[in-house]
Amino acid sequence: xxxxxxxxxxxxxxxxxxxxxxxxxxxxxxxxxxxxxxxxxxxxxxxxxxxxxxxxxxxxxxxxxxxxxxxxxxxxxxxxxxxxxxxxxxxxxxxxxxxxxxxxxxxxxxxxxxxxxxxxxxxxxxxxxxxxxxxxxxxxxxxxxxxxxxxxxxxxxxxxxxxxxxxxxxxxxxxxxxxxxxxxxxxxxxxxxxxxxxxxxxxxxxxxxxxxxxxxxxxxxxxxxxxxxxxxxxxxxxxxxxxxxxxxxxxxxxxxxxxxxxxxxxxxxxxxxxxxxxxxxxxxxxxxxxxxxxxxxx
Amino acid sequence: xxxxxxxxxxxxxxxxxxxxxxxxxxxxxxxxxxxxxxxxxxxxxxxxxxxxxxxxxxxxxxxxxxxxxxxxxxxxxxxxxxxxxxxxxxxxxxxxxxxxxxxxxxxxxxxxxxxxxxxxxxxxxxxxxxxxxxxxxxxxxxxxxxxxxxxxxxxxxxxxxxxxxxxxxxxxxxxxxxxxxxxxxxxxxxxxxxxxxxxxx
Numbered sequence: 001x002x003x004x005x006x007x008x009x010x011x012x013x014x015x016x017x018x019x020x021x022x023x024x025x026x027x028x029x030x031x032x033x034x035x036x037x038x039x040x041x042x043x044x045x046x047x048x049x050x051x052x053x054x055x056x057x058x059x060x061x062x063x064x065x066x067x068x069x070x071x072x073x074x075x076x077x078x079x080x081x082x083x084x085x086x087x088x089x090x091x092x093x094x095x096x097x098x099x100x101x102x103x104x105x106x107x108x109x110x111x112x113x114x115x116x117x118x119x120x121x122x123x124x125x126x127x128x129x130x131x132x133x134x135x136x137x138x139x140x141x142x143x144x145x146x147x148x149x150x151x152x153x154x155x156x157x158x159x160x161x162x163x164x165x166x167x168x169x170x171x172x173x174x175x176x177x178x179x180x181x182x183x184x185x186x187x188x189x190x191x192x193x194x195x196x197x198x199x200x201x202x203x204x205x206x207x208x209x210x211x212x213x214x215x216x217x218x219x220x221x222x223x224x225x226x227x228x229x230x231x232x233x234x235x236x237x238x239x240x241x242x243x244x245x246x247x248x249x250x251x252x253x254x255x256x257x258x259x260x261x262x263x264x265x266x267x268x269x270x271x272x273x274x275x276x277x278x279x280x281x282x283x284x285x286x287x288x289x290x291x292x293x294x295x296x297x298x
Numbered sequence: 299x300x301x302x303x304x305x306x307x308x309x310x311x312x313x314x315x316x317x318x319x320x321x322x323x324x325x326x327x328x329x330x331x332x333x334x335x336x337x338x339x340x341x342x343x344x345x346x347x348x349x350x351x352x353x354x355x356x357x358x359x360x361x362x363x364x365x366x367x368x369x370x371x372x373x374x375x376x377x378x379x380x381x382x383x384x385x386x387x388x389x390x391x392x393x394x395x396x397x398x399x400x401x402x403x404x405x406x407x408x409x410x411x412x413x414x415x416x417x418x419x420x421x422x423x424x425x426x427x428x429x430x431x432x433x434x435x436x437x438x439x440x441x442x443x444x445x446x447x448x449x450x451x452x453x454x455x456x457x458x459x460x461x462x463x464x465x466x467x468x469x470x471x472x473x474x475x476x477x478x479x480x481x482x483x484x485x486x487x488x489x490x491x492x493x494x495x496x497x498x499x
Contacts, residue, residue, distance in 0.1 A: 053379075205377070209373070
């Protein structure tokens with residue numbers, strides 16, 4: 001029963017925190033563009049509005065994929081330790097989260113292809129290619145952490161970093177790894193240099209092209225929850241988790257930093273993106289892993 | 299010549315004042331509740347038909363910044379709430395506009411920019427341009443001017459938001475209720491109107 005309540009609390013926390021932060025992110029982008037920007041609660045209004053609109057179906061797969069994406073992402077979310085809120089203690093394994101996160105992406109891909117729109121197929125193809133590009137360097141950098149800590153439990157890795165103050169964080173113990181992690185995080189979030197899958201002016205928002213009304217609202221919510229999972233994973237792996245307040249502050253800094261970088265750069269083409277990921281971050285991740293394995297530093 | 303005129307008179311538009319059409323019904327609690335959110339988050343379709351599109355970049359970017367009142371451009375008709383008819387509407391474009399409008403999800407709103415959508419403007423006697431938009435699609439709001447300046451566009455959008463909040467922007471209900479009348483006018487202008495569904499054929 002307490003597990004159920006904690007899980008519900010975590011989902012509600014992710015809902016209010018991440019959607020508030022999405023509003024703040026729009027405000028930050030606007031200020032960098034020298035605009036006033038929307039109010040911080042704008043994303044709540046957007047979500048409730050999409051749920052109040054009518055919506056059409058393109059068949060069973062189209063409807064089912066949306067539910068699979070949202071359900072899969074919520075299931076992933078409750079494995080993320082947020083500060084000292086740990087729903088499944090000792091089960092929050094990195095590999096469990098990686099596998100479950102794919103359920104959300106695949107649900108969305110299935111649903112988008114089920115709509116039959118060619119833009120959606122192009123968008124899904126690009127999203128899966130991008131996934132292939134960022135996951136290899138990311139996994140490599142995380143393997144170094146798992147090797148150094150001799151565990152894959154996210155909460156255990158976060159706890160192991162809290163002993164020696166700020167210098168105990170993996171960010172300072174593995175400086176190359178954190179660069180790889182952050183570049184991969186930008187790709188996971190679909191932030192600006194890596195937003196080829198949803199390029200609105202080029203392929204009409206890619207996988208989301210056929211969604212309107214309630215379906216679109218559910219996929220927006222899925223995106224917010226997936227963002228919480230990805231940023232939460234980064235904070236736990238590299239910045240040492242901490243208490244709930246420390247977790248949220250670190251989360252805020254990482255997310256706003258990614259936003260600020262995204263608001264001043266242009267978009268990579270998908271082939272440039274793959275070549276970049278396989279050149280720079282993969283090489284850095286190799287060096288980091290070699291240092292950890294052969295010298296024991298970190 | 300006389301024969302042609304007679305024939306022309308035969309399929310003349312059955313003129314009615316569209317604003318007098320009765321489509322007001324009582325709003326339920328949930329509709330009133332939804333209207334609050336709908337009025338504060340307006341996603342417009344990024345599809346520009348005429349010269350009025352020139353006024354949208356300054357309205358969107360840092361000079362006037364429409365995002366501060368919750369408006370944002372959207373990429374596809376399925377996601378959008380408001381369809382902007384920015385200026386003159388040629389007969390060829392009208393067909394695409396109708397397809398686009400019918401793809402949008404309810405509730406949806408149409409805003410006509412400039413004098414061309416009101417009465418044809420400088421193209422009032424052109425064979426290729428339609429003169430009155432509200433024969434073909436239910437327009438919720440006109441913004442006058444040739445073209446309206448961004449100040450007028452912003453003030454028009456604020457007015458549209460107030461109308462949505464009060465439940466007065468009922469163009470989409472009018473389109474559903476008087477579909478036959480609109481469809482007749484569309485067919486008269488275009489010859490035939492059908493949505494081609496390549497995927498399911």
